[in-house]
Amino acid sequence: MTNRVLDTIMERAEEIRELGPVSERLGRLDDKAAKVLRDSGAIRMLQPAAYGGMEAHPREFAEMVMAAASLDGSTGWVAGIVGIHPWEMAFADPKVQQEIWGEDPDVWIASPYAPMGIARPVDGGYVFNGRWQFSSGTDHCDWIFLGGMLGDAEGKMAMPPSSLHLILPRSDYEIVEGSWEVAGLSGTGSKDIIVRDAFVPDYRVIEFAKVIDGSAPREAGLTNPTYLVPFSCAFPLGITSAVIGITEGALAAHLAYQRGRVQITGTKIKDDPYVLYAISEAAEEIATARTRLLDNVSRMYDKVAAGQEVTFAERAAGRRTQVRAAWRAVQAMNEIVVRSGGNAMRTDNPIQRFWRDAHVGLSHAIHVPGSVYHVSALTDLDIEPPQGPMRSMI
Structure with a gap:
């Protein structure tokens, strides 16, 4: 199955090459280029099998990204960035996994992880605010991972600092048009994101410390080495x-x-x-x-x-x-x-x-x-x- 992803990318190599200048002019990945990635299964390579994913060896994922990028840089970049997000989503609460992929396993998730927001604790979750740069492929994504710092009751950063990854649906954030005017990788559409007073329930939050030290996948009961x-x-x-x-x-x-x-x-x-x-x-x-x-x-x-x-x-x-x-x-x-x-x-x-x-x-x-x-x-x-x-x- 994973070899088939790479085969599909190469079978459609000329199409990807030709769409490169189109994506660059658009300032985001052309819809046809995004469809090639969807059709190939590239973004599902690291996705849990329970939601149509392949749980592939990360080496195979990297080989796919290299192949796509050798045809068009922006297409490869989006494949690499958006394609890694299902890997972390495998650690998340099953409830949010179901919300994202329950009806459509081809739903894409954006980021960035940079902790540029403040999450103020409230009953049942957090009130979240912030602005982020560089959300690659974001126009084709319906959910997003955003990095944030734990706040206090007044909305200021709590001490000692604690970093979180918060998961939000498209309805809870704004994509800032015209915020990606760059010299290269224009086709990635890596635009700014704004969140204003969004409520993020507890089950849509992952502690970054547990991600970085490897305890998050183990607490989630994952045994496939890909996630470890x-x-x-x-x-x-x-x-x-x-x-x-x-x-x-x-x-x-x-x-x-x-x-x-x-x-x-x-x-x-x-x-x-x-x-x-x-x-x-x-x-x-x-x-x-x-x-x-x-x-x-x-x-x-x-x-x-x-x-x-x-x-x-x-x-x-x-x-x-x-x-x-x-x-x-x-x-x-x-x-x-x-x-x-x-x-x-x-x-x-x-x-x-x-x-x-x-x-x-x-x-x-x-x-x-x-x-x-x-x-x-x-x-x-x-x-x-x-x-x-x-x-x-x-």
Whole structure:
């Protein structure tokens, strides 16, 4: 079944490619592109089997995202972001799972997880307010995960800080049109979200601390290793896979363009040893990024499948692998794009769109190397990293 998802993506490859510029002009994923993802089952790969999901190995999910992104960056990005949300929804109260998927297993869930709202406790739940940026694929979603901080009775952040993931239906939030004007990944439609005094019942709330430490899936009684892989490995997986897939698309477009190209000097590319060297080096670097990312999630999957805990140090090293894989692939892509000639920057050439999309994808918060490398190095030195924001995505 999971292989069929990838097969469907590739069978409709030309359609996805052709819709890329359309989605970019729309500023969101074109309805036809979204339908390809729905038809393929891409967004149900990590969904619980009880609601039509495949409970696939996360490696297979990452391979699907890479394939979609190599055809069109925005389509792959939405597949990776929206496709990871059913994984966390598997931890949620069965009541909200039924509300979302009971009548239609193809209902999509958006995010962002950034804790930009305040949830004030009231009888039976919370009153929620906030504004968030970067809700990818949100026009095609009917529910949303939003990050928030626990508030006090006055609606101010409670101390000590406590982060929550709150689940809301489309009727409880506003999508801000015109809030996604960007240089790349325009087709993802990653618009702002506003929530004003929405009531969120208790059963639609997940404590983020239990998600990050792995207790949430265990408390939910989940035994499939897919759901026991750490959040800090699973959530970034869709994003980093998309970035690597985009660079694979850039490489393929570069090769197709260079085969018959003659430089202004009259030298054919096939006769230019400097460009050929750059092509080989970039191809290997991008392939290495892919292999390292897939190996990372496979090793974590195998460990939890064996009943073992993934330690904090291993999670930190895994995040280092993810971050470096994204940077390695994009830096390699740059080396070939700058050797593609001026015509590669024309809007009808896919090389320039892959190039822009990759850089916007690399700018996502999960790819910022500073704190990840810092924490990982400390754990390698057997030094306990300080508590606080540095550990937040590990």
